[in-house]
Amino acid sequence: MSFVIAAPASSSGKTTITLGLLRALSHDMALRGAKSGPDYIDPRFHEAACGQPCLNLDAWAMTPARIKALAAGPLPLIIEGAMGLFDGAPPDGKGACADLARILDIPIILVIDAAKMAGSVAALVKGFMTHDPRLRIAGVILNNVGSARHEAMLRRALGEISVYGAIPRTPDLNHPSRHLGLVQAQERSDLDAYLEQAATIMQQHVDLASLRTMLAPMPAAGKTTRMMPPAQNIAVAQDAAFAFSYPHLLQDWRDAGAQISLFSPLANEPAPTADFIYLPGGYPELYAGQLAANTIFLDSLRNSAAHIYGECGGYMTQGETLTDADGTTHRMAGLLGLHTSFAQRKLHLGYRNLQATTGPMQGRWTGHEFHYATTLKAEGTPLFRATDAEGTSLLPMGLIKDKASGSFAHIIDQA
CATH class of the missing domain: 3.40.50.880 (Class I glutamine amidotransferase (GATase) domain)
Structure with a gap:
């Protein structure tokens, strides 16, 4: 078993939370990161966070057999989604993170940017949980929580929905970017300190023990077509x-x-x-x-x-x-x-x-x-x-x- 970190929209904090979880959990277990869709930058941060090669899993460009073959292996995966959970290519949204979760039959942790909401969080999350009955949204991680009182309001509104963490607003975890995305991993001299800071915040504010129970190696997959080399x-x-x-x-x-x-x-x-x-x-x-x-x-x-x-x-x-x-x-x-x-x-x-x-x-x-x-x-x-x-x-x-x-x-x- 593995799980997907997804969100209702871009800029919800998926990357920072994924990196923090990979670093925090890798302190006492071996695991891998994966990125949904065509992305070259985030995977290198995943590798730095957990010390293992990171996969790209693309539900538009790859067949289900190819995705399952790449995901299979001795180490569990934490997969970082792209954009919003149901956001894919036109005309029908193919390639969305939701497609990847369905192909691999793994649960989803939904990251909610709660900075500007309170009771409305319940309507948002319940809408995502019921939109596609083929998906399993295991629970949420609340991000950009303003105070203990704000957290209590959010948890009360969510009722029995599992809340795996409530992360306070942490502006110094924001990552610099340029026109194609984040600054590359090899360009940050402070990368290890940044990852350790993110890991510490996850240790303090996320139920890592519950997330560990969701992590196990993905099952072996059948054979699939691979790309042949253009030369020897x-x-x-x-x-x-x-x-x-x-x-x-x-x-x-x-x-x-x-x-x-x-x-x-x-x-x-x-x-x-x-x-x-x-x-x-x-x-x-x-x-x-x-x-x-x-x-x-x-x-x-x-x-x-x-x-x-x-x-x-x-x-x-x-x-x-x-x-x-x-x-x-x-x-x-x-x-x-x-x-x-x-x-x-x-x-x-x-x-x-x-x-x-x-x-x-x-x-x-x-x-x-x-x-x-x-x-x-x-x-x-x-x-x-x-x-x-x-x-x-x-x-x-x-x-x-x-x-x-x-x-x-x-x-x-x-x-």
Whole structure:
């Protein structure tokens, strides 16, 4: 058994509470974190909190069999939901945290931001508990509670509904963020102190003993289709600028026998000799000047005989230029006829169905797009045909030219 931390809406405190629970409970038991949906940042915090690899479980992009196979293992899971419990992709909300709880048949702990309510909390919680009878909402954790009197009012209104904790308002636990979400785990020098503070608050204000009784390993699952590696020897960029690679994708490649080597473009390391170079997404715009000056890294891409594939930030790095938020234009690898800019920002967000008929990523894929970069110019052959979550055709995505290819989409699984 495991459980899901969900909420009626975003910004209710799910991430902080999940991190605090993972750190507090990991003091005397081994457990894992998981994140619902396409998220690269929260999982790294989960790993720091409990010392175990974190999973992405995506009920839109993955089959139920795939989700069950990833969730199975010797350690129980605490799964952090995304957005509100029933918030998924259009048109029907597929991929919501509620879908994940139904697929795995596990209970839900609902985090309620109670800062601006008292008796009304009962109507809210009872509505969520009865909205879908297939779900099991085990109880709630009240967040942003103003005082002991406020807590008593909330508990009295909830009656027999289980209250697993009441967490006081703690402004210094707020986590800094930027345009794609939280600041990354590796960027916080005070991360361990922050996690310990969150754990202490959970120990003081949450019934951890009751939550422990809900944690046990998930049952073994049947076989499922995994993603085959695009080559035998794969070099993967990995540092603060290229941090957005899904662990399940790299593990699929390893399980199929691929040899994976890691390197850091920010450290000006050359791409290792390989058959395939993978440049994941991340925050290259924050390090554009440094990357442009790292000629050992850039020359290794230009001179490599391997196919180079990039996603989002890795795609932009293969382009001709990248303009940062201050309007400074930096020369990139020049492998694709692509010019991108963060000085002209526009949000591009949503699930994507992708199909490539050429290059090393041939096939049908599910993926996700989330970026603010603007394409100033893109010249060449498109890489993917694409539709959105509703099946509406989109403009072709990405580019492929000779040994280089990529797009703004992050591949999640085979379609």
